[in-house]
Amino acid sequence: MKSTDFDNMSLSERKYERLCTMIFSCIPSSLLMFDRNLRVVIANKNFLEKSRRTEYETVGKHVDEIFPSVILQYTRLSERIRTVFETSVGDRGREMYYRSPGLPTRVYYYNLTPLIDNQGVVESVMLIMDDITQQVSLREKVRQTERHLAGVVESANDIVTSLDPKGMILTWNNAAERISGYIERELLSKPLTTICADTHKATLVSIIEGLSRGKTVKHIELGLKTKTGKIIPISWSFALMRDDAQAVVGIVGVGQDLAERRELESQLFHSAKLASLGVMAGGIAHEIRNPLGISSAAAQLLLEYPENETLRKECAQKIYSGIKRASQIIEELLKFVRPSEGRFELTNINDAVMETLTLIEKQLVLMRIEIKKNLDRHIPLIESEKNLLKQAFLNMFLNAANAMPDGGTLTLTTATDGKNGVLITFKDTGCGISSENVDKIFDPFFTTMPVGKGTGLGLSITYSIIKHHEGAILVESAVGKGTSFTIKLPIKKS
Amino acid sequence: MSEKPRVLIVDDEVDMCWALENILMLEGYKTHTATSGKEGLELIQQLHLNISLLFLDVKLPDIDGLKFADFVRQHYPKIKIIIITGYYYRDSDPVQQGLANNLFDGFIGKPFNISEIRSTIETIAPSQ
Numbered sequence A: 001m002k003s004t005d006f007d008n009m010s011l012s013e014r015k016y017e018r019l020c021t022m023i024f025s026c027i028p029s030s031l032l033m034f035d036r037n038l039r040v041v042i043a044n045k046n047f048l049e050k051s052r053r054t055e056y057e058t059v060g061k062h063v064d065e066i067f068p069s070v071i072l073q074y075t076r077l078s079e080r081i082r083t084v085f086e087t088s089v090g091d092r093g094r095e096m097y098y099r100s101p102g103l104p105t106r107v108y109y110y111n112l113t114p115l116i117d118n119q120g121v122v123e124s125v126m127l128i129m130d131d132i133t134q135q136v137s138l139r140e141k142v143r144q145t146e147r148h149l150a151g152v153v154e155s156a157n158d159i160v161t162s163l164d165p166k167g168m169i170l171t172w173n174n175a176a177e178r179i180s181g182y183i184e185r186e187l188l189s190k191p192l193t194t195i196c197a198d199t200h201k202a203t204l205v206s207i208i209e210g211l212s213r214g215k216t217v218k219h220i221e222l223g224l225k226t227k228t229g230k231i232i233p234i235s236w237s238f239a240l241m242r243d244d245a246q247a248v249v250g251i252v253g254v255g256q257d258l259a260e261r262r263e264l265e266s267q268l269f270h271s272a273k274l275a276s277l278g279v280m281a282g283g284i285a286h287e288i289r290n291p292l293g294i295s296s297a298a299a300q301l302l303l304e305y306p307e308n309e310t311l312r313k314e315c316a317q318k319i320y321s322g323i324k325r326a327s328q329i330i331e332e333l334l335k336f337v338r339p340s341e342g343r344f345e346l347t348n349i350n351d352a353v354m355e356t357l358t359l360i361e362k363q364l365v366l367m368r369i370e371i372k373k374n375l376d377r378h379i380p381l382i383e384s385e386k387n388l389l390k391q392a393f394l395n396m397f398l399n400a401a402n403a404m405p406d407g408g409t410l411t412l413t414t415a416t417d418g419k420n421g422v423l424i425t426f427k428d429t430g431c432g433i434s435s436e437n438v439d440k441i442f443d444p445f446f447t448t449m450p451v452g453k454g455t456g457l458g459l460s461i462t463y464s465i466i467k468h469h470e471g472a473i474l475v476e477s478a479v480g481k482g483t484s485f486t487i488k489l490p491i492k493k494s
Numbered sequence B: 001m002s003e004k005p006r007v008l009i010v011d012d013e014v015d016m017c018w019a020l021e022n023i024l025m026l027e028g029y030k031t032h033t034a035t036s037g038k039e040g041l042e043l044i045q046q047l048h049l050n051i052s053l054l055f056l057d058v059k060l061p062d063i064d065g066l067k068f069a070d071f072v073r074q075h076y077p078k079i080k081i082i083i084i085t086g087y088y089y090r091d092s093d094p095v096q097q098g099l100a101n102n103l104f105d106g107f108i109g110k111p112f113n114i115s116e117i118r119s120t121i122e123t124i125a126p127s128q
């Protein structure tokens, strides 16, 4: 402002002007005032700071000199200012991306406001710019999070559904559609009980009543009736959605397809079984080829010397026993690879241990591993899936053998544990497990064996088999002395 | 007519010893059998001058058959060794390396043909 102008002003005008300047410099917005020639009359402090200009570089300059041409082009700012001068109508609510040299892009929200003089003529136009960079980036983040959440819900393997407080379905994700056979549209605003097995409808109704009173529910198994009428076991967990005032506004239900999980589990058990078979393959070849070799030699002797009476008898005998032995080994193998039937039967764990041992005993003897048996002859029968248990035991044998490459002693002990459980202990005199590894041995794929030899799955499968039987597995080990694994199994499944 | 060589059979399977013994006996060989490494070594120490052929299983309960073969090679180099096992394939590494490095003289996989036994003996210990 030039001093001559200042002198011509009356006192109140001067006061008013000072007030304006003060306000201009205080407000957190950037502000520019343009005259009819689109030249800057006033630029406030905020604008100068943000644009890194001096007042001298700004005041009196044309709008085209103030903003970079890209911005001028896409905002058509000069044209808009001109329109405000002509129409006396402000232009509000637009976004502008502005980047001053050497600074990151900022987003502004800008307004054009006409300042009208006593004659109703637009004297100048004020450009107010608010820096909304932060709000915009927050808005972007919220959108991203929303998209992300939606993606998670849609790609989840489990049913995810939201219900209103009365239990009416609001959303129904992909997994829910796949498992139930109903698409979202068919179920919108219908009660969740629509897809519930008849026998569980009453339970579900009371669960939803409880939920509306604030009671959450976890892991409850309910039958889901699919569109084709099939019943699938689902493990449901329900949680409440509340608003800021803590009022219940909805219910979220997450349901896991137990049939699917059980199927996966049994597949895993099965493939691990095959993996341990692979480990034993060498030993098995030997086991079967020996009786085959004997039978075959005897048969050839018989052919070559048919008239030798005593030899003939002996040969027939050897052929017979050789074949019997080979088929016994095959029988054991078949029993072992038979998929789990998912049936618990009364099992004598001594038998389970001994049957497993027959699969691998020869190999252990060849490795000069002595086997000591301390089996409790009065051990109570337990409820188990015997095949799975045998698989767990086989892993114990294989691991013990691997820990004793130069031979040693493996002690097998079975005992009653008070009243309600049995204990099976595999104690070896092998290399032991270092304290840093002991926490990792049950992790899938953890192995200290050379590549191609160990799978690192043995103990993790054993662990899940024992868990499947509601039992526990404990390990005690001393490096250089040996390791003892104790499996504890309940007599009755709960 | 020169005497057929004396043969020692070491296999932990009694019935396998029986089969090999009969095959070789009926061919006119004199045979001895042992079902463990220890027993086999004792027999060699007693009779070594007379034994010229050893049929050896590689998986023995008390000693690794290949180590056994190595020992015999060192101390009784005149004895020819034929490995006879169901554990390895003919083209597996231990067998190929063993043959290449002269750790043993022949290999027979179980189950075998009697003719294989005859021809293997014939190649490594031809009858005079």
Ligand SMILES: Nc1ncnc2c1ncn2[C@@H]1O[C@H](COP(=O)(O)OP(=O)(O)O)[C@@H](O)[C@H]1O
Pocket (backbone or CB within 6 Å): A395, A399, A400, A402, A403, A428, A430, A431, A432, A433, A441, A442, A446, A447, A448, A449, A453, A454, A455, A456, A457, A458, A459, A460, A483
């Ligand atoms: N009886 C044992 N003695 C010493 N180490 C053991 C024994 N059992 C398991 N381990 C350790 O636990 C690791 C994991 O075992 P496991 O899950 O059966 O996989 P893998 O046998 O294929 O390595 C083994 O590599 C070994 O280091």
Ligand SMILES: [Mg+2]
Pocket (backbone or CB within 6 Å): A395, A398, A399, A456, A457, A458, A459
């Ligand atoms: Mg293992």
